Amino acid sequence: MVDSLTYTPQITLEFEIGEKDFFVAGECASRVKKTLQQIGLKQDVIKRIAIIIYEAAMNVAIHATSGKVTVHVDPDGITITTQDIGAGIEDIDLAMKEGYSTATYEIREMGFGAGMGLSNIKQCSDNFYLESKVRVGTKLEAKVFFKDQKKAGEDT
Ligand SMILES: Nc1ncnc2c1ncn2[C@@H]1O[C@H](COP(=O)(O)OP(=O)(O)OP(=O)(O)O)[C@@H](O)[C@H]1O
Ligand SMILES: [Mg+2]
Known part of the structure; x- marks a missing residue:
């Protein structure tokens, strides 16, 4: 029984994403999911993390x-x-609102653009930070703590 994943090694994974690179964006979440399953993290925590990354x-x-x-x-x-x-x-406050989206018709046709992504990320995170500069770029940081999470297969 542990309160944190004491034996988890430090792992850093990086993915480069190009414009409209939906495939790589989707791959990020599934690759990290596999790594976290190998570590033995509980499925519900993995699910939250996968939503954030996706x-x-x-x-x-x-x-x-x-x-x-x-x-x-x-x-x-x-x-x-x-x-x-x-x-x-x-x-940023407007972008965070559920249902707000600037996605084009073409993007909406592909099933994106419900305006739910940022609010979902925030909901799944323990810490959430978003910073942006118009015509420059955006930085998002989300944290999920393992505190009180137990590895899969462990009893309470
Ligand atoms: N990295 C980013 N760069 C520029 N604008 C962004 C970025 N992320 C989000 N936004 C802006 O914030 C809005 C809301 O984002 P959010 O992820 O909530 O919804 P969405 O991407 O439009 O739709 P969904 O995520 O439901 O498919 C976007 O429509 C866009 O205007
Ligand atoms: Mg989105």
Whole structure:
């Protein structure tokens, strides 16, 4: 019985995402998911982390020109960072609102653009930080702590 994943090694995974690179954006989440399953993290925590990575990476692919997703795992938790170059966000409070989206018709046709990504990320995170500069780019940082989480297969 542990209160944190004491034996988790430090792992850093990085993914470069290009404009409209939906495939790579999707791959980020599944690659990290596999790594976390190997570590033995509980499925519900993995699910939260996968949602954060998927939505954050898709936002880079859809709304930016290029960017990078970095996932850092240490014994205390996981930090997901996306840093992109692109249009940036003019009004962060507005962007955070459920249902707000600037996605084009073409993007909506592909099933994106519900305006739920950022609010989902925030909901799944223990710590959430978003910073943006118009016509420069956007940085997002989300953390999920392992505190009180137990590894899969362990009793309470
Ligand atoms: N990395 C980014 N660069 C520029 N604008 C962004 C970025 N991420 C989000 N935005 C802006 O914030 C809005 C809301 O983002 P959010 O992820 O909540 O919704 P969405 O991407 O439009 O739709 P969904 O995520 O539901 O498919 C976007 O429509 C876009 O205007
Ligand atoms: Mg989105």
